[in-house]
Amino acid sequence: MNTSIGVIGGGSWGTALSILLANKGLNVDLWIRNNEQVKIINNTRLNNKYLPDVHLPEGINVTNDIIKAVYEKDIVLLAVPSHAVRETVKKIKTNIRKDQVIVNVAKGIENDSLMRISEIVNEELTDYKYAILSGPSHAEEVAKNMPTAVVAASNDKQVTEYVQETFMAPTFRVYSSSDVIGVELGGSIKNVVALGAGISDGLGYGDNTKAALMNRGIAEITRLGVKMGANRYTFTGLSGIGDLIVTCTSMHSRNRRAGIKIGEGMNLDEAVESIGMVVEGVKTAKSAHQLSEKYNVELPISDAIYKVLYEGKNVKNAVDELMLRDKKNELEDYKW
Template sequence: MDKIGMIGGGSWGTALAILLSKKGYNVDLWLRNQKQIDEIRLTRENVKYLPGVIIPTNVNVTNDLEKTISNKDVIVISVPSHGVREVLTEGKKYIKPNQLIVNVAKGIENESLMTVSQIVKEVLPENKYAMLSGPSHAEEVARDLPTTVVVASSDRQVAEYTQDTFMAPKFRVYTNPDVIGVELGGALKNVIALGAGISDGLGYGDNTKAALMTRGSIEMARLGVKMGGNYETFAGLAGIGDLIVTCTSMHSRNRRAGILIGQGETLENAISKVGMVVEGIRTTKSAYELSQKYEVVMPITQEIYQVLYSAKDVKNSVVNLMLRDRKHEMEDISQNLDINW
């Protein structure tokens, strides 16, 4: 079988390594922390991120990046998005042009405003690339609960090869050629999930969260189309699918951080209490700056940015959203609708 190197041993990287190992693949799983590596080797459990889940013996845990990368057919990138450039640059000397890069991180780089595919193309211009995304909490995938995701690549053969690699009886994989749309869906839904969490933290109800999710999906699609994505992608697994699961589940770090902020915690305290990377916080900054760059109206994103980065009172943000000028809903929902009243 193909050899797979998994760079990043957080909850998602560990869950995918378990998934692939159960299919018979031998997986090298790379982590930086030697103490965590020793613990996993001893207990066969990633106690910090996936307590109670046994890691099969054909998952080899290591901090040797060269070993993880060398002689592999597939290299999976599962570090937080802000660490992708660093780890690819560090590992570039070991990566060959015939190795497939599969990214599972969801975010947008703050400094460059690049998606991960754009970073990979800049650092590894000769390598094929695919992106795996969709509604997929690691805690459920690791426990073999039914999950459906999407893989995007500009090359159909690469997409289908990746689909076959990850497809399992309880892990269904669809394909999509819209790389930028799938990437932006996975990244931007974290921003809206922060907002949904803030709403919960404030004590607002289901009506409020439903409105945030629905109007948030419109914002995601607006920016996605402006940046070259397909509108329809945001109605699929990487868009509305991932948005639903991230805004409604307590597995979601973004929602949990939002709840704490809504309850009055500082941003720093919220991050500390969640105890893991909250991708939506960095992505909010990138999304806000992209909305300015592309002149896209994103009121929810703008208010969340003001709350996170300008210490704006969250209740004032809600008032601002509710008192915006009246609009016709269908002008946002349909791209080709000729409204004639």
């Protein structure tokens, strides 16, 4: 396979996937915005800011030239934060050909427009080949070749299978899906629930609390997803419950770590600053709140987290309100 890859974004995930692909013998250009960081990485072959002690193979060319990174590549991998996707695509759109495949690994929903990443890309690059790669996949573990499974989704079966084949490796198993809506929503809104899981930890609550939060969290993600046209079974898979588990339970999770700080008493700005990297769930909490209003779907956990983050609601009061809501039937969302 002589596939060439342009990776846009040198954070932990973009770097980890570059390592994965280069180890398969593929040609990878990794674009990083900060030119000083580019020089350091090219000299040391280490991206110490995001993945300390993980060596970058010689097959990765690190560059500050975004046009060079995408020029004549078979796959352009978008690994920038979700709120930067539109701006980034605008920069490269005149240098992208229709036979190139855009693979997105960002997880988020644009505030106000409420567009998923596929919708943003399609608006900027009409009729291009697009796939999303998502699932329970901490960059820190992928970079160290720890066994991982993810899902690739596209509306085009050939694109899905091409991406699946390109990224499959002995320690990186890729499943296929045609449910772009479900995969994108699951990967995005689980970050909001993970903030809640962290808040629970910061408050000193236990395993019972977290299990309830995760279970009811996937229930409300599914409720919204079905209303938006997703397949409900997608949320039982890797980009649903799989990603939710890893993001709510691991200290690799920025969202969980930020939530812990909030539960311990930090305000939102202090918590995010303490993490030192993008916490995707913060912006997605606003989008989830807006989506619940747009689709008239009840998202009690996401709504409570939104109120804590953006309306200054006391976290313990938010928990009390969740617990004291009207009685419900557990299976009321399911039509048999």
